[in-house]
Amino acid sequence: MKTTNTRAALLIGVAGAAVAQGVLAAPAVWVEPVAGGEIRFYDWGYSGPQGQTAAEFAYNTFDGPRQIQHVVTTGPDRLTPDAPQLIREDLNYDTFYWDANMDSQVNFYDWGYTTVAGSTFNNMQIDADGDYYVARNDMQFAWYGSFDYQYAGDPAVDPTSLYAGTSDGVYATNIQFQPYALSDATGWCGSVTTSNPGSLEAMAGQVTFDFGFEAFLPTTGTGDNGVWDPGEGSMQIVQDFVMRSYGSLEVDVNGRLYQADAVVNNTSPLDSTVELDANGDPVLITVPVLNLDGTPALDANGNPRTMTVPKKTVGGGGVDQNFYNKVSFMGGGVVPDxxxxxxxxxxxxxxxxxxxxxxxxxxxxxxxxxxxxxxxxxxxxxxNSFAGYGFLLRADGIRIIDAMDYSLYSDLSNVPYVTNGVAYNYDENGNLTAIADLSAVPVPAAVWLFGSGLLGLVGVARRKGN
Incomplete structure (x- = not known):
């Protein structure tokens, strides 16, 4: 990792192919020093299908897709179990959102923004051993221009009674953002460790890509599309941006601490991933703190660092068919110089x-x-004009499997919806749709054409403000 860059962590429900059951390793916390502090990622003891760690994203030879899926954000469902947080209105320090529900919300400096429905990651290609590839133009992000506030603090307290408190509602933000993918994404997927990509089993993964977001300020005036034009220096760029669908993330910079937990694909956010003892108390474990190159992180005295954390596992709360193929995104870091x-x-x-x-x-x-x-x-x-600003992005979404190789994934016993040997899953509109068979077409040429065709079916308009 280059010192001029910031590695962010997001998570997204990513999945791959099928072989054995679960990939577990010794749990660890991965740490990255950044300007003003550090980023910590607790991996829950989950690793990639080929033993990759939370810090590894390069794949082996991509031998052609054996699964194609897409993911669409759905907006907040208010269920993700992140702690409430005090949010200030951007560019206005007299207004506070007290103890805000942070499900599908973004921390940026002291401010908050909502990840709305409609960001789409199309044509997500996964090969037989879990290598992951998503083209730059297949990742489309919706506009960030509001904060959907819901008080999540003590129910006996009226937030409007607090100084400059606000009531529940959706508020337009003063700064608005349009994110972009600036490179292809690569990584690994954990559904190769399950019986089938469409099975009702806990699965997770990660990808990395370069990421930018354009800031729109009210001082610049509106353009022909009715939204503010970007000013000089509006584009902020983060290299090696990371998306994950498991683990716990902490962005601890400049006196601010942002925290988020994953809700793994096919699991309910209402069920804890924390292991409990006989008294119902969380089991605590001590884990090593590692640098991104896998070496021990050292404390001020030169000794290996450790952290005491709750014992968590991917799917620790069990799977839930009511949350079939529901996923969450999260990530964070610091905008580099x-x-x-x-x-x-x-x-x-x-x-x-x-x-x-x-x-x-x-x-x-x-x-x-x-x-x-x-x-x-x-x-x-x-x-970057926002250099040094910390951020953490969260989102909810649905994962839709468009196609898989039935000759490779012949075990449909754990797939919830099967008719005449064909697996189905719900699309973003709530309709059961058949999962096409990639083994019926040549690989890779016809598959790439198939994947390109999916782009026309589901997408998000790329014009700013749409």
Whole structure:
């Protein structure tokens, strides 16, 4: 991990193929030092299908998709068991959202934003041993422009009685955001450790990609689409952004602590993943704290760090058919000082369409320090105007399996909906839809065409503000 970058952690329900049952390892907390503090991720003892850790995303040779799925955000359901948090209205420190329910909400600095329904991750490709690939253009994020407040504190307290308190409701935010994927995503999926990708079993995984979000400020005025135009320096870029569907995340920076727990695919957020003792109290365990390269993290005295955490497991609360293929997203980090980017036109604004790639600093030659690569004038240093701001993003969604290789995944015994040897799952509209058979078409050429066709079926408009 480069010191100029921030590794964020999100989680998304990702799944793959099928072989053995469950992948467990010794639990650990993975730590990343960042400007102003550190990011901690407790992995619950869950690892990738090939033994990958929470810090590993590179896949082996991608040998063609054996499963294709898509995920669509559904908006808050108020069930994710994250602790309530005090949120301030952005750009207005006189208004507070006391003890806000943080389900499907975003922490950004002291402010809050809601992940609404409609962000779509299409054509998600998974091969037989769990390698994961999602193309950049298949990841479309909805607009962030509101905070859906629901008081989640002491029911005996009226939040409006508190100083500048607000009542439940949806509030427009002063700063609005449009996120973008700026690279393809790669990683690993855990459904290869279950009996079938469509089975009612706990499964999780992770991917990483470069990520940007454009900030829209009220001072810049509205454009033809009725939303604020971005101002100079509006694009914020985070390299190596991570999506996960398991574990516990803490972003501890600049005196602020954001925390979130995963709700694993096919499990209920109402059921705890914490193991309890005979008295009903959480079982506590001491786990090592590791750097992202797997080496022990050291304390101020040079000794290996440990943390005492509740004992949690993926699917520890059991699966629940009422939450079949329901998933949650979460992630966080710190906006880095800047990144190197390759632009189609260095004289045009650093918009999503103009950014060709986010590059590693080690690959750049800038002997004169002018912020332009000596060998390519289209490669320039991008400074983030929100550098140093901590964030944590949460979302709820539904995972829809579009196709799988029935010759590889022949065990349908744990799939909830099967008719005449064909597996079904619910789509984002609540309709039972058949899971197509990838073994009936050549791989990979026809499969890629099939996956491209899915893009036209489900998507989110890419225009700002839609």
């Amino acid at each position: 800047g990144v190197w980017v390759q632009l189609a036109d260095p004289n045009a604004p650093k918009s999503n369409d103009n950014i060709l790639a986010v590059l590693d600093a080690a690959d750049i030659v800038d002997a004169d320090g002018d912020g332009v690569d000596d060998n390519n004038p289209n490669i320039i240093w991008h400074q």
